[in-house]
Every structure is written in C-alpha cells, then in structure tokens.
Amino acid sequence: MTAPQTLTIPALTAKIEAIFQRARFSAAQAAAIAPVIAAGERDACKSHGVYRIEGCLRSLKIGKVNPGAVPEVIASEGSIVRVDAKGGFSPLAFELGLPLLVERARTQGLAALVINDCFHFSALWVEVERLAAEGLAAMAMCPSYATVAPHGGSAPLLGTNPFAFGWPRPDGAPYVFDFATSVAARGEVELHRRAGTPLPEGWAVDAEGQPTTDPQAALDGAMLTFGGHKGSAIATMIELLAGAMIGDLNSVEALDWLGTTAVAPKHGELILAFDPARFAGGRRDPLAAAELILSGIEGQGARLPSGRRRAARVISEAEGITLSAAEIEGLERLARDGLAAVP
Amino acid sequence: MTAPQTLTIPALTAKIEAIFQRARFSAAQAAAIAPVIAAGERDACKSHGVYRIEGCLRSLKIGKVNPGAVPEVIASEGSIVRVDAKGGFSPLAFELGLPLLVERARTQGLAALVINDCFHFSALWVEVERLAAEGLAAMAMCPSYATVAPHGGSAPLLGTNPFAFGWPRPDGAPYVFDFATSVAARGEVELHRRAGTPLPEGWAVDAEGQPTTDPQAALDGAMLTFGGHKGSAIATMIELLAGAMIGDLNSVEALDWLGTTAVAPKHGELILAFDPARFAGGRRDPLAAAELILSGIEGQGARLPSGRRRAARVISEAEGITLSAAEIEGLERLARDGLAAVP
Structure with missing residues (x-):
C-alpha cells in the first residue's frame, strides 16, 4: 500500500x-x-x-x-517581444521571453510579451511574480477553451480567461492576484465533480441555459462570469487582446481544434510589464506610494489576495x-x- | 417658466x-x-x-x-507619453497627449499616456472611443476619491476607479466598455439621493460598516466593489497603476487634498494603447478575428456593452x-x- x-x-x-x-x-x-x-x-x-x-x-x-518544441523569439522590436512556442507548453517559451521582456520594459518603460502557439496549463501568478521579482508591475491574461457564456447569453463562448496582476513590494512578497473571469476556475468545478459535491449557486447554467449546481451539468453546459456584465466584459477583452489581437486562437477555436476539454488548451498569452520608476518619472517613489494603499487595506483588517x-x-x-x-x-x-x- | x-x-x-x-x-x-x-x-x-x-x-x-491651465508634454520617450495637466481638468491634457500616444503606439506597438495633476470628471469611454477611431485598442483607468471599502474591509479607501476598454471594429461602432469597479458609480448613488429612491441591496455599507440601501448613509459610509474580492483586486490595481505608479495621488490622498466629494477629484490617469496590426505580427487579421468573438456574443442574443x-x-x-x-x-x-x- x-x-x-x-x-x-x-x-x-x-x-x-x-x-x-x-x-x-x-x-x-x-x-x-x-x-x-x-x-x-x-x-x-x-x-x-x-x-x-x-x-x-x-x-x-x-x-x-x-x-520537444524549441520556442523561438520571432520578433523583439519596439515594445513587443514575440515568442513562438512551436506547439509546446508555455513555460519554456515564457523562460525564453522573460529576460527580453524585462530588458524591454526597462528600456521602454512599458513592454509586452506575446506567446503564440502554446499549450497552456500554468497559473499566471507564477509569471507575474517573476516580473515583480525584477521590480516590474505586470498584467497577464490568456483565453482558454469556450466553457463560459457571455452575460445575457446561454452558450459557451468565452474561456475561464484568467487575469493576473503583480506589483513589487520593497520588503517582501509582491502584491499578486490571479483569478478566473468565470465565477470559478474550471479546475474547481472539476474538483467538485471528483469530490461529488454540488457547486455553489450562481456558478453555472446547464446545456439548456438553466441555473445548475451539478458539476457535470455545469461542465456540459456553461459557466458564468464573475461580476455579471462587468466580468463578462473583462473576459471578452481577454479574448480580444490575448486571442484576436495577438493573432492566435480564441476560446471557441481552441476548443474546436482540440475537440475536448480534457487536455490543456492551445492558444496564446499576453503579458504586459511596467517599469514603475519610468512611469513615476521622478514625481514620487512609486513603491513607497503603493505601500500607503496596501498597508491601508491591511490596516482595516482586509486581506490582500x-x-x-x-x-x-x-x-x-x-x-x-x-x-x-x-x-x-x-x-x-x-x-x-x-x-x-x-x- | x-x-x-x-x-x-x-x-x-x-x-x-x-x-x-x-x-x-x-x-x-x-x-x-x-x-x-x-x-x-x-x-x-x-x-x-x-x-x-x-x-x-x-x-x-x-x-x-x-x-487657465496650459497642459505640457513633460516627456515622450520609449513607450510613455507624459502630460502634466497643471491642475486643470483632464480633457485638454488628453487632447494634447492623444496624437503623441497614437504615434507612439503605431511606432512601438504599445504605448501609454500618463496624465498627471488633473481634475477628472469625464467618462473614460469618450477617450477609448477616440483611440478606437484611430484603429487602436485601448485601456483607460484612474483613481477617484476614497468612497469604496476594499473587500473584507469597512472603511473608504478605494475610489470608484473606472476601467474602460475599446476595440476598433471595421464596420461601425467600436466595442467599448467603461464601468466603475464599485458596484455602482458614485454618480448613480448621488442620483438616487436626489431622486429620494433607495439603493439596490449590496451597493454599500454605512459608516459603521453595516449594509445599507439609504443613499445618504452610503455616501457617508462606503460603497462596495463589484464582483467581491475580484472587483476589489482590480480596483486596487487601478490605485497602484494609475495612482502610485504614475507618481500621482491615490484615492485617499485625493479626498484628503480636496476635503470634499462635492467636486471633481484631482489625481492622474493612465491610458494604454495597442496597435492590433503590430501585435498580430501578420499571423492573422486581428480585426476580422475579433469579429468572430463579437458576432458570437451578439449571435446568442447577448448584448454588447x-x-x-x-x-x-x-x-x-x-x-x-x-x-x-x-x-x-x-x-x-x-x-x-x-x-x-x-x-
């Protein structure tokens, strides 16, 4: 045993x-x-x-x-670094692009890393933490596969489309959030299915567009976005920026291409990196100014993500x-x- | 009469x-x-x-x-255009920075307009629409004054912190959203107060941190963010990026400096502009790819923002x-x- x-x-x-x-x-x-x-x-x-x-x-x-994909830097000009993952998983492409993104963000003040043609399973907080460790703020986003209905709709069209953000803190762990723009991550629904426990209300609709708390019915139907029409708008923005704009698959196309949600989705990813010192332009210390906000949140007993x-x-x-x-x-x-x- | x-x-x-x-x-x-x-x-x-x-x-x-403020372009290098509004309202500073931002986004692929030291009352959708008219995608955000409690907190610390996004569509009006990261815009609470109508549940807490539907109690207490901890995280991101990072006031400081919420708040603003053609890198037509997503939303009867x-x-x-x-x-x-x- x-x-x-x-x-x-x-x-x-x-x-x-x-x-x-x-x-x-x-x-x-x-x-x-x-x-x-x-x-x-x-x-x-x-x-x-x-x-x-x-x-x-x-x-x-x-x-x-x-x-055995060997990712390749396709272009690194202006504010955009583009890495073709060549149909491999994203982490190796990210490792290849990271130093270029950091260099470009420091030179330009603001830069983007585009990863194309990657399979994606990793958490985005891992990536924004790496940028925060370089003293950079970062936003990361990607589509997934179509399992989420847009607000007011009934059929899967959006992905769980995670959105992550990192901010460097001078004395310790960065401020980081990373969440699905669906009410829950698909992985959480899957864990409920495995555990045989019902979903909380408001997570999903079944294949007929009716609210459901059954994990399997939710996986067969559509999940819902967080925050109603606002969350749906952000999830749509992620399809546009990290799908259409970077010349890669949207969540519907990713699912069509795979034919299953049982494997990691294939698409692209967009990461933005900001150099706070360049953005502050000497007006004030941006990290010290940020601490006023973050300590203010902690000071009223609210937890940081x-x-x-x-x-x-x-x-x-x-x-x-x-x-x-x-x-x-x-x-x-x-x-x-x-x-x-x-x- | x-x-x-x-x-x-x-x-x-x-x-x-x-x-x-x-x-x-x-x-x-x-x-x-x-x-x-x-x-x-x-x-x-x-x-x-x-x-x-x-x-x-x-x-x-x-x-x-x-x-009589005469805004000034303080710096325009790398990917950052910075305009000092010199303590005037933001629109004239935006007009001054807009052509530089457009040029920079086309040259670099991605660029930012920082507006410092402005009074801000305008809707952000007006601005992202202008960028969409130039064929650029855009994100805009700014703090306001501290009237919103962070998730799990009870006291005003965040602003209503609007977040807007625009995407150019080839045949007509752009895809645009613009919303407060609070459940409602402060203006809406103010309109309820003027009309003498109660607020919907979940909009606000009173000065003791208790849920309230009374508009005046809400204005005296704190509003809540949309989407629970996720909306609170985005509102915090806006304080960090469009307040601390750009060397300008956060929502608490803006309120302290003004001493009232009865006038437009003073702080800065951050606008990002993306050139879809540069981001797509010839892989596919980004605007045509985007139409698949947007027509997919409309096709299931869901409304676009x-x-x-x-x-x-x-x-x-x-x-x-x-x-x-x-x-x-x-x-x-x-x-x-x-x-x-x-x-």
Whole structure:
C-alpha cells in the first residue's frame, strides 16, 4: 500500500520533471514545466498542482502538444517581444521571453510579451511574480477553451480567461492576484465533480441555459462570469487582446481544434510589464506610494489576495509538501509507465 | 417658466462651452471640456452629462482647479507619453497627449499616456472611443476619491476607479466598455439621493460598516466593489497603476487634498494603447478575428456593452437632446450668473 508522503520542493520538482521526461518530453521542456506544477502544490493551489499532470500528458497522448518544441523569439522590436512556442507548453517559451521582456520594459518603460502557439496549463501568478521579482508591475491574461457564456447569453463562448496582476513590494512578497473571469476556475468545478459535491449557486447554467449546481451539468453546459456584465466584459477583452489581437486562437477555436476539454488548451498569452520608476518619472517613489494603499487595506483588517498562497508557501518551504496516498500512487504510476498510465 | 428644450449636439456643446468661459475658464479649457459633457447627454449617460457642470465649477469656486491651465508634454520617450495637466481638468491634457500616444503606439506597438495633476470628471469611454477611431485598442483607468471599502474591509479607501476598454471594429461602432469597479458609480448613488429612491441591496455599507440601501448613509459610509474580492483586486490595481505608479495621488490622498466629494477629484490617469496590426505580427487579421468573438456574443442574443449608449446617440444625432425644464433653467442660471450661481 502507498502511504501519504511529504516531499521537499526540489524533490517534488525532480519527480515531476522525471515524469515528463519519461513521457518523452525534451529535457528543456520538462525542466520548465516541473517547477510550475510544483509551485502550485507548494502554494496549496491544488487546481494547478499535480492534478494537472495527467491532462498535460494526455495532450501528448492524443498527438496534440509538441513534447520537444524549441520556442523561438520571432520578433523583439519596439515594445513587443514575440515568442513562438512551436506547439509546446508555455513555460519554456515564457523562460525564453522573460529576460527580453524585462530588458524591454526597462528600456521602454512599458513592454509586452506575446506567446503564440502554446499549450497552456500554468497559473499566471507564477509569471507575474517573476516580473515583480525584477521590480516590474505586470498584467497577464490568456483565453482558454469556450466553457463560459457571455452575460445575457446561454452558450459557451468565452474561456475561464484568467487575469493576473503583480506589483513589487520593497520588503517582501509582491502584491499578486490571479483569478478566473468565470465565477470559478474550471479546475474547481472539476474538483467538485471528483469530490461529488454540488457547486455553489450562481456558478453555472446547464446545456439548456438553466441555473445548475451539478458539476457535470455545469461542465456540459456553461459557466458564468464573475461580476455579471462587468466580468463578462473583462473576459471578452481577454479574448480580444490575448486571442484576436495577438493573432492566435480564441476560446471557441481552441476548443474546436482540440475537440475536448480534457487536455490543456492551445492558444496564446499576453503579458504586459511596467517599469514603475519610468512611469513615476521622478514625481514620487512609486513603491513607497503603493505601500500607503496596501498597508491601508491591511490596516482595516482586509486581506490582500494571495495571502493564503503565501502562508502555504512558508509551510511548504519549512516542512515540505504532503501529498495524499492517491497522489503519490498516481505519480509513481506515471513515473513507471509513462503515457501508458494516462487514461 | 422655463420649459423642457431640445437642442442639437453642437448647440448644447456651445451652451456648455459658454458656461465654462463665463466662469473664467480659458477658451482652450472650455473648448476641451464642453464636448465631453455634451457626449454624456448625447449618449444618455446622465451621470456624466450636464449634472457634472456644477461640480466642475465648484472646483473653481473653492479655489482648487486651475481654469487657465496650459497642459505640457513633460516627456515622450520609449513607450510613455507624459502630460502634466497643471491642475486643470483632464480633457485638454488628453487632447494634447492623444496624437503623441497614437504615434507612439503605431511606432512601438504599445504605448501609454500618463496624465498627471488633473481634475477628472469625464467618462473614460469618450477617450477609448477616440483611440478606437484611430484603429487602436485601448485601456483607460484612474483613481477617484476614497468612497469604496476594499473587500473584507469597512472603511473608504478605494475610489470608484473606472476601467474602460475599446476595440476598433471595421464596420461601425467600436466595442467599448467603461464601468466603475464599485458596484455602482458614485454618480448613480448621488442620483438616487436626489431622486429620494433607495439603493439596490449590496451597493454599500454605512459608516459603521453595516449594509445599507439609504443613499445618504452610503455616501457617508462606503460603497462596495463589484464582483467581491475580484472587483476589489482590480480596483486596487487601478490605485497602484494609475495612482502610485504614475507618481500621482491615490484615492485617499485625493479626498484628503480636496476635503470634499462635492467636486471633481484631482489625481492622474493612465491610458494604454495597442496597435492590433503590430501585435498580430501578420499571423492573422486581428480585426476580422475579433469579429468572430463579437458576432458570437451578439449571435446568442447577448448584448454588447455600450449598446444603450450607441442607440441613444443615434436618436440624439437625428432628433437632438431633450433637457428637462430644471436642467435648462440650471444651464441658463449658470450662463447668466457664472460662479455666483454655484452653491
């Protein structure tokens, strides 16, 4: 019998990396993907943790993702850095583009990283944190696959379309948020389905457009955006900017191309990076000015976003990450049998 | 007795312009301000229409706004164009910066217009529409004054912090949204107070942090953000990007500096402009790709944002704008007595 197990972050990362290599991903791809999944577990963000691995591998098993993709910088001029992921997962393309984006943001004050033709499963907070660590503010967004109805509509058309933002803080963890523009992330609906628990009211409609709390009916129907027409407008903006504008697939096209929501979607991603010092233009210290706002929020007892993730990270770094017996068994099966272990 | 009156758009614009000149605003300031207020009436966006005039003039009466401000381009390098509004209202500064922003967005692919030290009363959709007319996508945001509690908090700290987005459509009106990140715009709460009607549930808390539907209690307490913690996160992002980052006031500072919410707030504004052709990089036609998304929304009977404004505009352009007897009387009083007519 397999038992629950506690792993250090590097040990879990190595285990995930080995799984991707065993499944015939290139060493470079595996090395870029593994830390992103490990970061999900480290921060108790289970919907982006080891649970993602099967979907990633299934993308390969059905012949969609390119396991040996070598991303390429297509253009880096003006304020736009463009990386073609060549049909691989996004993290390696992000690693290639990151230093160029940072350099460009510092030179121009504002710059964008466009990633095209990537499979996307990673949390965006991982990326905006990297930019915040460079002293840059960042916005990141991408479509997904059409599972969300626009406000006032009844059929899937928008993706869960995550939107993330990061702001560097001088003494410690950055201000970071990252949320689906749907009421919930699709991963959360999937976790409810697996757990057999009903969804909260207001998350979804069934295939006939009627409100439902049944996770399977929601997955067969459409999820709803957060915040009514305002959330729907933001989700639409993400389709336009991070789909149409960057010359990549929208969420309907991504789903049509895949034919399933059981694997990571393929599309593009848009990341904007802002250099606060350049934007402030010497008028005042932008980071110190920001602290007035952030400490004001904390000062009235309201929590900043990402606080739970940050707390989980402290524990993971000190004590390691504990995975359940089922999770450990799944990882061992994948490490042993590779793609053959993927249903 | 004054009667209701129907005016052409140019006639209303001229009337507003004359009021600002009568109140000792410079011709250039008055000429930039008037069309923005007239556009509010034209599009049946009453909260940004003639109702705003008194607040604008009160900003002068209490010695805050600079009526003859001559905005100046402080810097235009890399991707950032910075205009100092010199303590005047924002529209003239926007007019000065707009051509530079357009040129920079076309050259760099992505550019930002920072407006500092402006009094702000105008709707942001007016601005993103101007950029869409140039074939550019645009995002605009600004703080306001602290009247909104952060999610989980109880005291005013955030502004109503509007967020607007525009996308050019090849055959007609652009896709545009513009909303307060509070549940409602402060102007709407003020209109409820004037009309003596209760607020919908969920808009606000009173000074003790308790939910309220009384408009005055809401104005004395705090409004709430739309979409719970997600809307609160976006409102915070706007404080950081369009306040701290650009070296300007946040919503608490704007209120402290003014000492009242009865006049337009002073702070800065951030506008981002994207050239879709540059972002698409020849991969596909970005505007045609966008039409797939937008026609998909309309195709399932869901309405696009700004539809009501657009419909009102068509009527205003054909039939003119009808103002109530009270509105006409107010305009005539202001035209005759200038600042003396402002309470």
